[in-house]
Amino acid sequence: MLKVLGFSKTLLLATSALYSLTAFAGGHLPGEKDAHEHHDQHQDHSSMQAAPAPAEAKVSFIQPADGQVFNSGEVKVVFGIEGMLVAPAGTDTPNSGHHHLLINVEKMPDMTMPLPASDNVRHFGKGQTETVLMLEPGTHRLQLLLGNYAHIPHNPPVLSEVIEITVK
Ligand SMILES: [Cu+2]
Numbered sequence: 001m002l003k004v005l006g007f008s009k010t011l012l013l014a015t016s017a018l019y020s021l022t023a024f025a026g027g028h029l030p031g032e033k034d035a036h037e038h039h040d041q042h043q044d045h046s047s048m049q050a051a052p053a054p055a056e057a058k059v060s061f062i063q064p065a066d067g068q069v070f071n072s073g074e075v076k077v078v079f080g081i082e083g084m085l086v087a088p089a090g091t092d093t094p095n096s097g098h099h100h101l102l103i104n105v106e107k108m109p110d111m112t113m114p115l116p117a118s119d120n121v122r123h124f125g126k127g128q129t130e131t132v133l134m135l136e137p138g139t140h141r142l143q144l145l146l147g148n149y150a151h152i153p154h155n156p157p158v159l160s161e162v163i164e165i166t167v168k
Helices: 002-025 035-047
Strands: 058-063 074-082 096-103 121-123 130-134 138-147 163-167
Touching: 058 138, 074 096, 074 138
Parallel strands: none
Antiparallel strands: 058 074, 074 130, 096 121, 096 138, 138 163
């Protein structure tokens, strides 16, 4: 598992670097007369697939803490984001997305498709950055995953560490 994570991280960094280079190479100086055409092409292209995520993009839990134990199942969760912006679903802003909270997910959803919505995969499409869960007693695994305006994870996916909390 650790090896897989290590590999993913390397791949993530390598892919992000590639995207950064591509973005740079495709960039235009002010006054270039074909800038508009290129911009439009880029928009069309990005709507067909996952949006690139900058290398420094990161989502994480501000709370709860990994391993935290609760006496009640009412658990406030606060989402953190770095290197990208939160934008509501339907708003195609570069380097943005909205939070998805994965709760006790056994099998990761397809990262190339719009994320399903269920009790285990919750969308915060209004751009919310916190929520209050009502959890059953037991241990629960939580993970954050950013999705673009169309609920598709970025490439590479902007995914938090998994944290595990316990409700007594
Ligand atoms: Cu969504």
